[in-house]
Amino acid sequence: MYAIEVEKLTKKFHGFVAVDSISFSIERGEIFGLLGPNGAGKTTTMSMLSTMLKPTSGRASVNDFDILKSEDDVRRSIGIVFQDQSLDEELTAHENMDFHGRLYRVPKDLRQKKITELLELVELEDKKDNLVKTFSGGMRRRLEIARGLLHEPEVLFLDEPTLGLDPQTRNRLWQYIEELNKEKGITLILTTHYMEEADRLCDRVAIIDKGKIIAMETPENLKKSIGGDVITISSPENDDLHAMIRLQPWVNHADLHNSSVTINLKNAEQHIAEIVTLSSANKITINNISIHKPTLEDVFLHYTGRTIREEEAKTKDRMRMMRRMRTR
Ligand SMILES: Nc1ncnc2c1ncn2[C@@H]1O[C@H](COP(=O)(O)OP(=O)(O)OP(=O)(O)O)[C@@H](O)[C@H]1O
Ligand SMILES: [Mg+2]
Known part of the structure; x- marks a missing residue:
């Protein structure tokens, strides 16, 4: 039995193919990574699997629940940490957790116990009554991960879990993620465009580019393959x-x-x-x-003729240009 099974999953936006007939299966307890540059289709894939977005075609199941036929069961059995921050700034850490627990109808006693346990796990227990707006980027990320785990999901989706964090905080987060996987047996599917992150954390990595999976293997075998x-x-x-x-x-x-x-x-x-x-x-x-x-960067270059860094630079330039146009 797989934690996630995906078959020819496709998403088109007005004719533009963002995710192009991808197929893969994730074992229970696995840490699976989607690695690719900006616009590769990582978030779109995650959004379909977490039932936030309807696929154009293809099928997928999460924890044996079909993402189209059993949306509610899928949602109950997963936790999500979005790419964009989704905490309530004006609430405390504890209040953010509690609100989420109520949303998922976690009974009060269990809720209090889990909140304490999870805030301890991410080392925010002593900050539980502080407003989120006073938190650093790393603290927010840790809180979001704790929140994603409150209703004891079997599968946790992490979209760019360490984007924009400093190397030290990133390292600490990697440790949490590994602990979660080892101690609680949670299946993790994460997206990243950091090579080191995919290499360090993932049992298997799917390299995704322009909506297609171009290689999928253990980081070790990917590196060997070139x-x-x-x-x-x-x-x-x-x-x-x-x-x-x-x-x-x-x-x-x-x-x-x-x-x-x-x-x-x-x-x-x-x-x-x-x-x-x-x-x-x-x-x-x-x-x-x-x-x-070889690093995973070399693997990406080998299969696409480009480096992820070049792709990122191009996107950054585009964004800078757009900002300039807007301010004009
Ligand atoms: N709602 C939408 N409408 C139209 N196009 C979209 C929509 N969402 C995503 N896209 C396009 O689909 C492609 C894939 O986007 P997606 O957000 O999945 O990429 P990503 O791999 O997560 O990138 P990033 O690393 O920047 O987060 C992009 O070209 C994006 O512009
Ligand atoms: Mg994304």
Whole structure:
């Protein structure tokens, strides 16, 4: 029995395909990640699975409840932490929790017990009577996670749980998430565009781009799938460098993007000297050369020819432009 089963799930907005026939299954107790750049379709997928949004086609079940036929059962059996903050600023931490508990009809005694236990879990017990508007970003996130757990869901949806948090707070949140999964056996499905987050937390990761799942595996196997090590070279003649490198028999795959060439190959150390010799024979200058073990960023680049960071930068530029247009 799976915690979540998804079959050819699709969402179109006025003809634009935001989620394009995706299929996957999540085991009970698994931490499953949807990793992808802005606009990939992560939130749309989460919204359909949590019955907030109707799919255009396809089917899915959560805790064996069909998302179309048994909406209420699905909702009762899941917890959600939205991408955008959804706490009431003018209420205290305790009041926010209590309100949610009433909404889910958690009986009073149990409610009080759970609120105390969960606020302790996220280390907010001593702040329970403070107004949320006085909380930092990290405290708000922790409170939202605690709130999402109040009605003891079997599956917890976390949409960008650590977006915009500093590395230390992010690390602490990762620990909570791991504890929840290990100690309470809760199945977690989370979205992120942080590579380290997906790598550290997830048992399996689906890389999603433009509404499609382009790879799905354990982080370890995803990294293995691109074939060995990664060499990155920057050169003013990167077109020539790319053309030359990709012809070498020991190269599994070579990408050219921005001002560097990224090569996937086995036993990188053994080929560095050859790369340097070939380059100088072809009058190609090398500004910088580095070897590393593959990261999920390399995996994304391998499958899409782009990096998530480039995508983010593009979106940020677009947003900046839009803001400028608005203020004009
Ligand atoms: N209600 C809507 N109406 C029209 N288009 C939408 C709507 N919601 C989402 N989209 C579009 O669908 C695509 C996927 O959006 P979605 O929010 O699922 O992406 P995401 O992967 O969660 O991105 P992010 O990392 O920015 O949160 C985007 O191109 C978005 O503009
Ligand atoms: Mg999103």
